Amino acid sequence: MSPENSIPLEIHDLTVAYHKKPVLYGVDMEVPAGKLVGIIGPNGAGKSTLIKSIMGLVPPSSGWVKIFGETYRKNAKRVGYVPQRESVDWDFPVNVMDVVLMGRFGHIGLFKRPGRKDREIAMACLEKVHMAPYAKRQISNLSGGQQQRVFLARALAQESDLYFLDEPFAGVDAATESAIIEILTELRDRGKTLLVVHHDLTTAKSYFDMLLLLNMRKVNFGPTEKVYTYDKLQKTYGGRLTILSEIAETRTKQSSDIPLEK
Amino acid sequence: MALVGDAISHSLLPGIAIVFLISNSRSTGLMVTGALGAGLVTVWLIEFIHKKTRVKPDAALGVTFTTLFSIGVILISVFADKVDLDLECVLYGEIGFIYFEDGKSIFGLEVPRPVIRMAGTLLFVTLLLVLFYKEMLVTSFDSGLATSLGIPTGWVYYGLMMVLSLVIVFSFESVGAIMVIAMLIMPSVTAALLSDRLPHILVMTVSFSSFYALSGLHLASWLNCSPAGAMVVSGFALFCMVWALSPRRGLILLGIKKYRHKKAEQFAREL
Numbered sequence A: 001m002s003p004e005n006s007i008p009l010e011i012h013d014l015t016v017a018y019h020k021k022p023v024l025y026g027v028d029m030e031v032p033a034g035k036l037v038g039i040i041g042p043n044g045a046g047k048s049t050l051i052k053s054i055m056g057l058v059p060p061s062s063g064w065v066k067i068f069g070e071t072y073r074k075n076a077k078r079v080g081y082v083p084q085r086e087s088v089d090w091d092f093p094v095n096v097m098d099v100v101l102m103g104r105f106g107h108i109g110l111f112k113r114p115g116r117k118d119r120e121i122a123m124a125c126l127e128k129v130h131m132a133p134y135a136k137r138q139i140s141n142l143s144g145g146q147q148q149r150v151f152l153a154r155a156l157a158q159e160s161d162l163y164f165l166d167e168p169f170a171g172v173d174a175a176t177e178s179a180i181i182e183i184l185t186e187l188r189d190r191g192k193t194l195l196v197v198h199h200d201l202t203t204a205k206s207y208f209d210m211l212l213l214l215n216m217r218k219v220n221f222g223p224t225e226k227v228y229t230y231d232k233l234q235k236t237y238g239g240r241l242t243i244l245s246e247i248a249e250t251r252t253k254q255s256s257d258i259p260l261e262k
Numbered sequence B: 001m002a003l004v005g006d007a008i009s010h011s012l013l014p015g016i017a018i019v020f021l022i023s024n025s026r027s028t029g030l031m032v033t034g035a036l037g038a039g040l041v042t043v044w045l046i047e048f049i050h051k052k053t054r055v056k057p058d059a060a061l062g063v064t065f066t067t068l069f070s071i072g073v074i075l076i077s078v079f080a081d082k083v084d085l086d087l088e089c090v091l092y093g094e095i096g097f098i099y100f101e102d103g104k105s106i107f108g109l110e111v112p113r114p115v116i117r118m119a120g121t122l123l124f125v126t127l128l129l130v131l132f133y134k135e136m137l138v139t140s141f142d143s144g145l146a147t148s149l150g151i152p153t154g155w156v157y158y159g160l161m162m163v164l165s166l167v168i169v170f171s172f173e174s175v176g177a178i179m180v181i182a183m184l185i186m187p188s189v190t191a192a193l194l195s196d197r198l199p200h201i202l203v204m205t206v207s208f209s210s211f212y213a214l215s216g217l218h219l220a221s222w223l224n225c226s227p228a229g230a231m232v233v234s235g236f237a238l239f240c241m242v243w244a245l246s247p248r249r250g251l252i253l254l255g256i257k258k259y260r261h262k263k264a265e266q267f268a269r270e271l
Helices: A049-055 A096-101 A116-126 A146-157 A174-189 A199-206 A230-236 A241-253 B004-023 B028-053 B057-078 B087-092 B097-100 B113-141 B143-148 B153-194 B198-223 B225-243 B251-270
Strands: A009-018 A023-029 A035-038 A062-067 A079-082 A163-168 A193-198 A210-215 A217-223 B104-105 B109-110
Touching: A009 A049, A009 B225, A023 A049, A023 A210, A023 A230, A035 A174, A035 A199, A035 A241, A049 A163, A049 A193, A049 B198, A096 A146, A096 B113, A116 A146, A146 A163, A146 A174, A174 A193, A193 A199, A210 A230, A210 B057, A217 A230, B004 B028, B004 B057, B004 B153, B028 B057, B057 B087, B104 B113, B109 B113, B113 B153, B143 B153, B153 B198, B153 B225, B198 B225, B225 B251
Parallel strands: A023 A217, A035 A193, A035 A210, A079 A163, A163 A193
Antiparallel strands: A009 A023, A009 A062, A210 A217, B104 B109
């Protein structure tokens, strides 16, 4: 089964509840291969919850998920994950190499250790994110941007076909942000599918091929040029017009057009 | 996480007491069953209280282990005539009595049973650590990634807690419930002052524990006091020494750095 002739991600009627309060209602979507998809929505819209429940980190109350036509468990090896940077303890006694090697664990059998080949792959991934000189560095001595690059290298080491990234641009410097988007675009060009939880509306349009507008329900999902409209964004953000008009302003200033379907 | 060992070490008491009440024997198999059962109940109860009431995990832990421990105390005091369990021994342990336990002869040497049990536990734990190092590492550093990789993090967590219960129940007779906590936490904390790599910390932990045991025994025979107490105190002494002398973040090193910095500043000002 090759990735080309099956759908990387198919979600049907996915509903998730925390403490009996629903945070996601009946999300339905089909993500085609080779797309860089942005997940956009206000705080508490369930963006992280969506990708976590796809990977089984949060149990859904109903609905199902298929990864390349199979259950998640069957195709876990084909999925790469970049969690939110704050979700781990950066004082943990491991170095950068150890963290990147964790990305290989899905490929290494039970009772086995990472071998030389795994180390070579990990090193190559570190080089891609320009972190190779830091391989032996303890992870607590890294800046936010460097931590994010290490996480990205770890995901690259997973050599997956479908990637989930939870706010990879949060709190990183501009250089890291452009390095990350460059790598994501390159992965996309190689036919990989990427879903990225993203906060910044101003960059969303230029970064992503497709957008999922999410606010507890799927507001819209489709190609960026069709979805990134004033009306649809307003609907997603519950009509917080001020923020949106500000964005519209900066957009026009940058001579990029936000289509105003009024 | 450090205090889950604390919780389990106290909560094992009712487990062992109940097993004694039912069987009236001190066989290894029954002790293990009681300990594993109690360990499971403890960990499950902590999670249950935390999830259902949204009480913070450390508070849920406090509620759980004090309650379970008290149930154990009540059981032992009510059925004192039926339970051949000395509360004092459970709490403080008595390593000196180990020689009086009946032993097994191995290569002509009379080895007391508790020693054999502890050696077996050591082998078992080392084996598990070697076999599942990768899974335990990723689960404790980034459980989200672990789950996404298809690693059954729940099994890893509960497995770890089961092994912890096992280690604690066999340590009861030698060092007692309270000292067990020190032996679980202190060596790793001391090692963490010296290294940033988990494998190094693991190796150091073992050598530190052996040091506690040896120096503690000597201290105890010199002062004629409780060996378990002496071991923990010598452990703390080692901790203080490492804290002061550590080549990475040692107090003395920091002091020298500060002094040099001050001198340099003074020098710069004089210029």
